[in-house]
Amino acid sequence: MKAAENKENCHxxxxxxxxxxxxxxxxxxxxxxxxSRLFAISMVLFSLCVALLNAPMMPIPLGLPSRFLxxxxxxxxxxxxWIALYCVIIFANRxxxxxxxxxxxxxxxxxxxxxxxxKYLIARVGFGLPxxxxxxxxxxxxxxxxxxxxxxxxxxxxxxxxxxxVSFLDQATEKTDAPxxxxxxxxxxSPQASAAPNAxxxxxxxxxxxxxNVIYMKSVEHYVEFVTDTGTFMERATLKDLTESLPxxxxxxxxxxxxxxxxAADRIERxxxxxxxxxxxxxxxxxxxxxxxxxxxxxxxxx
Numbered sequence: 375m376k377a378a379e380n381k382e383n384c385h386x387x388x389x390x391x392x393x394x395x396x397x398x399x400x401x402x403x404x405x406x407x408x409x410s411r412l413f414a415i416s417m418v419l420f421s422l423c424v425a426l427l428n429a430p431m432m433p434i435p436l437g438l439p440s441r442f443l444x445x446x447x448x449x450x451x452x453x454x455x456w457i458a459l460y461c462v463i464i465f466a467n468r469x470x471x472x473x474x475x476x477x478x479x480x481x482x483x484x485x486x487x488x489x490x491x492x493k494y495l496i497a498r499v500g501f502g503l504p505x506x507x508x509x510x511x512x513x514x515x516x517x518x519x520x521x522x523x524x525x526x527x528x529x530x531x532x533x534x535x536x537x538x539x540v541s542f543l544d545q546a547t548e549k550t551d552a553p554x555x556x557x558x559x560x561x562x563x564s565p566q567a568s569a570a571p572n573a574x575x576x577x578x579x580x581x582x583x584x585x586x587n588v589i590y591m592k593s594v595e596h597y598v599e600f601v602t603d604t605g606t607f608m609e610r611a612t613l614k615d616l617t618e619s620l621p622x623x624x625x626x627x628x629x630x631x632x633x634x635x636x637x638a639a640d641r642i643e644r645x646x647x648x649x650x651x652x653x654x655x656x657x658x659x660x661x662x663x664x665x666x667x668x669x670x671x672x673x674x675x676x677x
Contacts, residue, residue, distance in 0.1 A: 386398050386399065386400045386401070386464075386595045386596070387399060387460055387463060387464050387467070387475070387476055388473065388475040388476070389475065389476050389477075389478060390475050390476065390477045390478060390479075391478050391526065391530045392478050392479045392482070392523050392526055392527070393526075393527055393530060395530055395542060396475070396542070397530075397534065397540055397541060397542045398540070398541050398594075398595065398597065399534075399539060399540050399541075400539035400540075400595060401464070402539050403537050403539025403540050404457065404460060406537055406539070407533075407534075407537055408453060408457070410537075412533060412536065413533070416525070416529070416533065417446060417449045417450065417453075418446065420445075420449060420521075420525055421442050421445040421446040421448075421449055422442055424445050424518075424521060425438055425441035425442040425444075425445050426438070444493065447489075448486070448489040448490070448492075448493060448518070449489075451485070451488065451489035451492055452482070452485030452486050452488070452489045452522070453485070454485075455481065455484055455485030455488050455489070456481045456482075456485050459476060459480075459481050459484065459485075460476060460481075463475075463476050478526060479523070482519050482522050482523060482526065483515060483516070483519045486515050486518045486519050486522060487511070487512075487515040489518075490511055490514050490515045490518070491511065494506055494511065539595075541594040541595070541597060541599065541608065574586075574619075574620050574621060574624045576588060576591075576616055576620070577616070577619075578609050578611065579609065579610070579611075583600075583602070585620055585624045585625060585635065586624065586635070586637065587602050587603050587604070588600055588601070588602050588625070588633075588635055589601045589602060589603065589634075589635055589638045589653070589655075589657075590625075590632060590633060590634045590635060590638060590653070590657070590659060591613060591616065591617070591632070591633040592613075592631060592632055593612070593613040593630070593631040593632070594608070594631075596610065596611075596612065597609065597610055597611070598611045598612070598613055598616060613627070613630075613631065613632075613633060616633075617633045620633075622672060622675075622676070623636065623676060624636060626639075626668075626669060626672050627665075628651050628659055628660065628661045628662065628665060628669050629659070629660045629661060629662045629665070630662065631660070632659050632660060634651060634653070634659055636672075636676040638653045638654055638655070638657075639651055639653060639654075639673060639676075640652045640653055640654045641673065642661060642666070642669060642670055642673065643658075645658065648660070648661075648663075649661040649663070649666045649669075651669060
């Protein structure tokens with residue numbers, strides 16, 4: 375079981391943003407992000423803004439275009455360091471069965487420190503400039519890291535949510551892993567679960583919730599995102615384990631990554647040649663091509 379879990383984790387990493395938010399990102403998502411047009415535009419804008427305020431190879435006089443190119447190179451060197459550190463930590467987690475997170479504040483400063491070293495190495499080899507002191511390199515790296523942190527806040531808030539494979543971990547996720555307070559036999563079970571003794575329930579790590587309260591579930595790597603009547607949270611689990619005991623009268627798995635409550639389902643529609651299950655609140659849930667007939671029949675039976 376442990377080996378299977380490690381294999382499942384091997385292409386995903388928990389990242390701690392400087393602003394305190396935590397998210398998990400897959401290797402495919404990293405590739406999609408760094409090769410996206412949105413990422414390239416952000417690198418260009420960041421480099422241009424910094425180049426307007428800095429002369430990065432003093433005392434060599436550089437015009438704005440040259441400064442822009444130098445900073446663009448620094449940005450991509452720092453990105454390369456971030457990716458390398460990401461791969462190292464994923465390898466360590468896979469090798470030793472751990473779940474070590476990557477703090478962005480460390481990767482940001484480390485990447486920029488390496489980029490500044492490369493910059494001064496080019497200045498020394500290419501232009502014969504003296505090698506600066508370690509304190510100068512540290513302060514310059516720190517200055518760039520502060521600027522990069524501001525950009526990171528914007529990236530986490532606006533860019534990352536645009537990509538599949540990035541899942542933010544909110545406080546509800548962390549609370550599900552905390553031990554519950556002791557309770558006697560009469561109150562040991564969740565109030566929600568005891569409210570309807572014969573109703574189907576979803577069994578989580580430390581609690582159960584009625585299946586009727588779940589609008590839909592979405593598989594995100596080795597986590598499952600729950601969208602319920604009262605909010606959204608994530609739980610470390612597999613969709614298969616959670617749904618295999620649920621009857622079709624409560625809901626159906628329309629796709630390998632989605633389970634939908636019967637009360638939330640409305641009708642099947644076509645979107646760009648693909649089938650989607652339209653929920654009553656307007657949410658569109660993918661329907662696997664191989665399951666379209668099954669979902670249509672299910673809607674007729676439970677509708």
